[in-house]
Amino acid sequence: MKPFETAAENINSCSVNYNLDILGIAGEKGIVELWDIKDKKKIVGLPLLDNTFFKSYE
Amino acid sequence: MNDTTSIKFNNDGLLMAVGNAVGKVNVYDLRYPKPLYTINHSYKLPIKTIKFHEISKNIITVDKKLAKLSNMQTGKAFSNIETKFEINDMDIYPNSGMLFFACEDETIQNYFIPGIGAAPQWCHFLENITEELEETKNYSVYEDYKFVTATDLEQISATNLIGTKFLKSYMHGYFIDWKLYKKVY
Numbered sequence: 356m357k358p359f360e361t362a363a364e365n366i367n368s369c370s371v372n373y374n375l376d377i378l379g380i381a382g383e384k385g386i387v388e389l390w391d392i393k394d395k396k397k398i399v400g401l402p403l404l405d406n407t408f409f410k411s412y413e
Numbered sequence: 414m415n416d417t418t419s420i421k422f423n424n425d426g427l428l429m430a431v432g433n434a435v436g437k438v439n440v441y442d443l444r445y446p447k448p449l450y451t452i453n454h455s456y457k458l459p460i461k462t463i464k465f466h467e468i469s470k471n472i473i474t475v476d477k478k479l480a481k482l483s484n485m486q487t488g489k490a491f492s493n494i495e496t497k498f499e500i501n502d503m504d505i506y507p508n509s510g511m512l513f514f515a516c517e518d519e520t521i522q523n524y525f526i527p528g529i530g531a532a533p534q535w536c537h538f539l540e541n542i543t544e545e546l547e548e549t550k551n552y553s554v555y556e557d558y559k560f561v562t563a564t565d566l567e568q569i570s571a572t573n574l575i576g577t578k579f580l581k582s583y584m585h586g587y588f589i590d591w592k593l594y595k596k597v598y
Contacts, residue, residue, distance in 0.1 A: 370421045371422070
């Protein structure tokens, strides 16, 4: 089993989305990443959780 | 302090809730880039766990002091639970209104909220207790009395009752026995 290579230094929480086969991870510095479980490819990474920073992400 | 501490998807997989270290939970619809709403915990403590209560369409977000129940679609607050001890984790008994809290104590704290679901079959007696509590009516001390002001007393020509045992002085008026009021009215 090859591990998921996330960008987070520490992972605090993870959750499986059974319907879409996605693994969500939440880590330090506000990192939230969604991974395809089967392909082990990163789908998207949300840079910061805070709403005020979210505009720059768009 | 922007660390994310908890993440959870709902059953249909379209909602994603992400809690952070300062008591904020952002709820996203995966089809939309911005959060649908944010749940703020007043103590600003790290979010320990997040659960979706599917049958009542609520989201339960937990920090170490309290669990907050909010509507899953709108984020509108439904209820709060504050436990005696600091919370470490929480889980829901499936398809019921029963919640279990693992706290900084030897005992598991369990809470039953009839507003979000029925009692599990193995403790259906909780339903009976809930019904009994609903039926028990709390009678207030002044239930059989009517509040009247001095002007009201003048109108019904009952000012002569002032100072007698038939009127109880209260705030800017008096309480009068309901039967007596009906008699003099």
